[in-house]
């Protein structure tokens with residue numbers, strides 16, 4: 231088996247160790263004898279449907295407003311249409327914070343600039359500048375019933391119902407009526423500090439505010455993504471010794487916000 235990971239904008243969108251997610255996906259695949267090919271997609275990389283047809287999993291990290299301003303036009307014009315086809319065609323993807331925001335309709339930055347998004351996720355995000363405090367701190371959230379009830383997740387889940395992480399964003403994200411959240415906030419702010427939702431699920435793609443990097447302390451979600459990406463049931467993924475990681479996850483649930 232082989233997994234092709236496409237890491238978009240690795241130089242621009244990589245806050246709080248987000249690139250660790252790619253390392254975790256690679257390492258957990260490697261330990262199962264799954265060959266890993268990593269494609270690094272920068273603004274000057276040409277993307278087309280031929281390239282996307284080979285991709286099993288897309289990853290994009292977070293970035294400050296300044297980085298988002300540097301790449302959003304390239305996303306909109308050059309990569310967005312192919313990403314839209316990929317995601318709407320059931321492709322697997324993970325999008326953290328700044329990139330999660332840019333998959334929506336628009337992101338209104340702290341200085342009021344509107345960055346048009348790729349319009350793939352039915353959501354929008356606004357930063358209220360000085361008028362509202364940033365959402366910063368440790369986070370715990372309960373995964374949505376859609377994921378907990380998915381047989382693939384049940385097959386790979388040796389840990390529990392929660393995601394843990396760390397968030398640091400000024401933008402507040404509001405989901406469209408049909409878009410399902412990834413999780414319910416137990417500790418932290420999540421999408422907007424108002425409605426207890428965290429992240430979003432659209433087909434096989436996931437957006438979240440959780441850095442950390444997310445997958446380092448959430449190996450069940452990492453394996454879920456690998457199984458989804460490879461279109462396997464998850465039972466084929468050999469169990470790994472995650473004792474220490476499980477301890478880190480459990481300890482994280484007790485951290486102060």
Ligand code: GLN
Nearest residue numbers: 292293295327328400401
């Ligand atoms: N610039 C965005 C915000 O502050 C995203 C930050 C991030 O990716 N952590 O809302």
